[in-house]
Amino acid sequence: MSTRNRKYDSGAEKRKKKQRLETAIQSQKGALERFIVRETAHANVIEADTPAAQVLQGDNALEFDIEAPAAEIPEGGHDDGTANGGDDGDQDHDNGTANGGDDGDQEHDNGTANGGDDGNISNHINNSFQPDIFDPRTWNALDSKMIYILLQKGPKRDLSIKYGPRDRFGRRFSASSYNRILPNRETCDREWLVYSKDLDKVFCFCCKLIKKGLVRGQLANEGFNDWTHLGHRLKEHETSREHVTNMTAWYDLRLMFQNDQTIDNVAQRELQKEREHWRKVLQRIILIVKYLAEHNIAFRGSNSRLYQDHNGNFLGLVQMLAEFDPVIKEHVDRITNDKIRDHYLGPSIQNELINLLATAIRSAIIAKVKEAKYFSVLLDCTPDASHQEQMSLIIRYVDTTSGSVQESFLGFLEVSDTTGQGLFDVLLEELKDLDLDVDNVRGQGYDNGSNMKGKHQGVQNKLLDINPRAFYSACGCHSLNLTLCDMAKSCRKATEFFGVIQRIYTTFANSTKRWQILKDNISGLTLKSLSSTRWESRVDSVKAIRFQIPEII
Amino acid sequence: VAESDNDPLASSEAKSLAENELGGFEFLVSIIIWYEILSKINLVSKQLQSKDMLIDIAIESVQGLISFFKKYRETGYSKALEAAKEIALEMDIHPEFRKRRNIKRKRQFDEGADDDSSESRSADELFRIDYFIPIVDQAISSLTRRFEQYQGYERKFGFLFTSDRLRSLDDTSLMAACVNLENALKSGEQKDIDANELFEELNFIRNLLKESMGPLDILKFLKERPFYPNAIIAYRILLTIPVTVASAERSFSKLKLLKSYLRSTMTQERLNGLATIALEIDVLEKINYEDIIEAFISTNTRRMMLFHGM
Numbered sequence: 001m002s003t004r005n006r007k008y009d010s011g012a013e014k015r016k017k018k019q020r021l022e023t024a025i026q027s028q029k030g031a032l033e034r035f036i037v038r039e040t041a042h043a044n045v046i047e048a049d050t051p052a053a054q055v056l057q058g059d060n061a062l063e064f065d066i067e068a069p070a071a072e073i074p075e076g077g078h079d080d081g082t083a084n085g086g087d088d089g090d091q092d093h094d095n096g097t098a099n100g101g102d103d104g105d106q107e108h109d110n111g112t113a114n115g116g117d118d119g120n121i122s123n124h125i126n127n128s129f130q131p132d133i134f135d136p137r138t139w140n141a142l143d144s145k146m147i148y149i150l151l152q153k154g155p156k157r158d159l160s161i162k163y164g165p166r167d168r169f170g171r172r173f174s175a176s177s178y179n180r181i182l183p184n185r186e187t188c189d190r191e192w193l194v195y196s197k198d199l200d201k202v203f204c205f206c207c208k209l210i211k212k213g214l215v216r217g218q219l220a221n222e223g224f225n226d227w228t229h230l231g232h233r234l235k236e237h238e239t240s241r242e243h244v245t246n247m248t249a250w251y252d253l254r255l256m257f258q259n260d261q262t263i264d265n266v267a268q269r270e271l272q273k274e275r276e277h278w279r280k281v282l283q284r285i286i287l288i289v290k291y292l293a294e295h296n297i298a299f300r301g302s303n304s305r306l307y308q309d310h311n312g313n314f315l316g317l318v319q320m321l322a323e324f325d326p327v328i329k330e331h332v333d334r335i336t337n338d339k340i341r342d343h344y345l346g347p348s349i350q351n352e353l354i355n356l357l358a359t360a361i362r363s364a365i366i367a368k369v370k371e372a373k374y375f376s377v378l379l380d381c382t383p384d385a386s387h388q389e390q391m392s393l394i395i396r397y398v399d400t401t402s403g404s405v406q407e408s409f410l411g412f413l414e415v416s417d418t419t420g421q422g423l424f425d426v427l428l429e430e431l432k433d434l435d436l437d438v439d440n441v442r443g444q445g446y447d448n449g450s451n452m453k454g455k456h457q458g459v460q461n462k463l464l465d466i467n468p469r470a471f472y473s474a475c476g477c478h479s480l481n482l483t484l485c486d487m488a489k490s491c492r493k494a495t496e497f498f499g500v501i502q503r504i505y506t507t508f509a510n511s512t513k514r515w516q517i518l519k520d521n522i523s524g525l526t527l528k529s530l531s532s533t534r535w536e537s538r539v540d541s542v543k544a545i546r547f548q549i550p551e552i553i
Numbered sequence: 554v555a556e557s558d559n560d561p562l563a564s565s566e567a568k569s570l571a572e573n574e575l576g577g578f579e580f581l582v583s584i585i586i587w588y589e590i591l592s593k594i595n596l597v598s599k600q601l602q603s604k605d606m607l608i609d610i611a612i613e614s615v616q617g618l619i620s621f622f623k624k625y626r627e628t629g630y631s632k633a634l635e636a637a638k639e640i641a642l643e644m645d646i647h648p649e650f651r652k653r654r655n656i657k658r659k660r661q662f663d664e665g666a667d668d669d670s671s672e673s674r675s676a677d678e679l680f681r682i683d684y685f686i687p688i689v690d691q692a693i694s695s696l697t698r699r700f701e702q703y704q705g706y707e708r709k710f711g712f713l714f715t716s717d718r719l720r721s722l723d724d725t726s727l728m729a730a731c732v733n734l735e736n737a738l739k740s741g742e743q744k745d746i747d748a749n750e751l752f753e754e755l756n757f758i759r760n761l762l763k764e765s766m767g768p769l770d771i772l773k774f775l776k777e778r779p780f781y782p783n784a785i786i787a788y789r790i791l792l793t794i795p796v797t798v799a800s801a802e803r804s805f806s807k808l809k810l811l812k813s814y815l816r817s818t819m820t821q822e823r824l825n826g827l828a829t830i831a832l833e834i835d836v837l838e839k840i841n842y843e844d845i846i847e848a849f850i851s852t853n854t855r856r857m858m859l860f861h862g863m
Contacts, residue, residue, distance in 0.1 A: 282846050290837065293830035296810040342855070351823050352852070356845050358826035361836045374745075374786075376793045380801030384808055386817040392804040398789045403773045405607065405792050407800040409832040411825045412808065439743075445795030469738055469745070473706070475798040476601040476611050479699040480594055480618075483692060487590070490691035493684045497583045507566060 147209050151253050155194045155205040164200050164227075171227035173202065177234065190238070192247065201225040204237060206246040280327040285344055288317045289353045299350055306335060306345070318345060365395070365408045366434055372397040375436070376443025376470070378407065379427065379452065379459065381418065391415045391423060393430060396443065410434065420457040427459065438463075441470040448478045579680065581637040586685060589629065590692070593621055602799040609714035609768060611796040612703045619696050626689040630681050709737045710791045716762035716771060719755060728752050734787060745790065751783040758784060768792060807831050 164173030173195055179187045192205040201223025208220050218224040219237050226233070237243055292299055292313055301312030306319060322332040335343045369375050378394040391413045399406045413426050431438055444460055446452035452459050453474055460472040488494050508514045597614045600606075707714075712722055712730040722730065728748075735748035758781060762771060772788040775781050811827050812819055819827075830837060850856045 279846060282849060283842055286842055286845060290830065290834075293827045294834050296807065296827070296831055298816055351820075351826075353845075353849065354823055354826035354830065356848050357837060357840075358829040360840045360845055360848075361829050361833045364836050364840060365833065372789065372793075374790050374793045376795045378795050378798045378801050380798045380805070382805045382808070384817075385812045385814055390805075390808060392801045392808070394798075394800045394804065396793055396795050396800075398772070398792045400776075403776055404769065407795075408836075409800065409804050409829060412804070412821070412828060414821050442790045443794040445798050447798055447801075471706070471737075471794055473608070473702055473795055474699070475796075476606075476615070476700070477598050477797045477799055480598050480601070480615075480696075483695040483699055484591070484594055486695040487688050487691045491684060491687045493579075493583070494587075494688055497580070497587065500580065503566070 151206075151209060151250055154254065155191065161195065161197060164195065164197070167200075167225070167227060169228065173200065173225075173227060173230070177202070177230060180234075180238070190234070192238075192243075192250075193234070196223065199223050199225075202230070204243060204246075206250040207237075207243055210246040210249050277327065277330065281331045282344065284321060284325065284328055285318075285349075286353055286357070288314060288321070289350060290357065291317070293354060293357070300347060304346070306332060314350060315345060362410060362434075365410065366436065368399060368401075368406070369395055369397045369408075369436065371400050374398070374440055374442040376445060377427065377431075377441060378445040379423065380447050381415065381423070381449075389415045389418055391426065393427070395436075396445070418451055420451045420454055420459050420462060423451060424459045424462040427463075438467055441467055443471045443473065445473055445475055447475050448482060578637065578641055581640055582633055582680065583684065585633045585636050585640075586629065586688070589625070589633070590688070593618065601797050606796040606799075607768060607792060608703070608706055608710070608794050608796055609791075612700075612707055612714075615696065615700045615703060619693055622689050622693045622696070626686065626693070629689070630685050633685075634677065706794065709734055710787075710794075713771075713787060713791055714768060716759065716766040717764060719759040719762065724756070727755060731755070738790065746783045746786050751787060754781040754784045757781070804828060804832060 161173075162175045166172040175195075177195075178190050178193055180190050181187050192207075194203045194205045194208075195201075196203065202219065202225070203223050204217075204219040207217070217237065217240075219233070220242075224230070224233060289299075291297075297313050299312055299314040301310040301315070303309065303311040304315070305311060306315055318328060318332065321328040323329075331343070334340045335345075375395050375397040378396060379391055381389055381391045384390045393410045393413055394407055395410055396405065396407045398404070411430070413430055415423060415426050417423075417425075428438065441463065444463055446458075446460060450458065453472065455461060460470075463470050464472065488498060508517075597618050600614055601611055712718055712727065719727075731748040731752040734751070735744060735746055738745040758771075758775070762774065766774070768788055768791055772785065772792065775785050775788065779785070807828050808824075811831070812824055
């Protein structure tokens, strides 16, 4: 027995060495596909708590009572259960199933089959085209990644093996052990049961691979070949707590990878996940930009780092979202841990996103305008906070889908030359940029400034020169305003009147104390200042006094 | 009022204001007149500022304003006087205009007696003539002058404004209006509509239209029956004509918010982008974010690697 063991061990080591080499070669060939698991199609229900009374049933309707083989084989040591005598009978069958075993493999197997009896050689040949992770002999040497893959793929079962070689008691492994028979005579596949032809031993797949610490029992360690007690032992094992725990772990793992059957897919999946993550991050950043822009809130502060003071509304919102949203939280975590360099929170990205959003809007509007064909331009100028003259361009058109009139903003144009010619040039340039045809202008609306509506040099006249159908209309509101202006200036007393109103206001407004007196005396409307340009706003100031004269005095 | 103030200048000013200006009956009358006028104009102005203002409504309301002033010129003054008297009683003010002392001048021997007329006029009559009438007259004349243009539009498009107007026209005047419009919409060889066809179409349409439909309703009505191409074009052009530049002013209010004192160094590009988003948020709502993300990714190969996992 000891010599056998010695011989056998050295053989296994040799084989392992070869196998490793083989795996490397084969993986280079990309032949991993050949190790696709031949999954059994049985329902994989393991009911660990079902007690005893099991009848093992053969796959191919060969029914065996568990007692039958047990009675056949006399009791004996399980160690030396390796093939003898009865192997010859199996040999033919094994050779028949040795499909596609290439010469190289055969060679290797022959080389490794040292000292073993002849009967084993054929077994080796049979297994030789899969010197791979599915061989229980290699399991002890597997690294965690391989175990991972193996667990994912599940055990490989060669269904062609009906019987193992007889041991010295005439007992042998039978494929019927793969099935567990429940008390109601239903059969249930023991998916975890692995028979190694080379070793002529059975293993528990999950217990051997997932075992934590020292687990007792040959099924989880060096293998079990006491065929006499196999039935009893299997029953005992599948109801044990360790086994159930390991089974659960294994199934969980398999569920996780149910959709990913190749190693490539796992990587693919990870990339996919990463892509999704980035998309989600980007979407949230876009929404933040949209929110801030919609509400005219400043984006940046004086600091551009996350989780520092004065870092502005944009980063502030990101921080806030990170409190609630797992995607942003993940993103922020990566940034704070310096894991990624592209955080997409910088000012240039903001500008880019703003630009993209604006471009999208603009092109949507332009598409609508083009559909409507006819449009009119509305222009107005004002100086801004940085003392730049800004001209805003607005297009009025009939929305063909909804049939309503729309006035859409298309942008501010910076103008340096505010004469009619200057404005006109800028306008033409912009219309060209926007790909709108000047010939389709059917109206123009400006304020009543002379550079706009001037009869000879105004923008309106210049536009009319190239497109006589661009009807010009002055702004109605401006006209009304100017009418009021005319009225107020028409007589001295009227001018005086507004002067008085303004004086009343200034008298009170100049000091907070006086304003307090006013507030004590009146309720409701307060005095308003006069605006020199918007005359209709004077109605407010007049109204305040009109209804509260008694209180004011 | 401001007697409690320490500042002598302010207290004296307040006193003079209270006694001489606010206390005067003249002030009361004028404040009532102005309030009437301003609130009326404010109403029209607000109306004009709405985003989908149409030219026909604008013309209508301006004409309404002019007729208001014409009426006000006749009746407004006495009403204002009444109201002013009420307030004056409440405030213990004598409801009389301050009379200017008649300057007694030595009469030359060759002067007639007829120049007493100015003296014979009562003070409130004087106020009416010097103050109220000029203001209202100015209003009317200035309104008509400034909205002259609208008259031009009405001549060209007026017959299209409402379904009622379309119906009231007889064939010859409708034809004339169509030819008129064709000429207006002609530039060189190009023309937008054909008068004869438009005439035929309108002839059909006007019998189909319900009463008191505005141009927008008519256009919608026509949209469902797309076999009146000329009419549709005519209405589209009519609706395209701008009334106010209120939208532009609206954009300036955004500009003021965006490019404020603290944010004055913004680039034109960013400013434009922000303003566009802020003003056209409705359009943005309809845009698919995926498209934007794709656009963002495709600008840069590094992003392609990140997002497409290459």
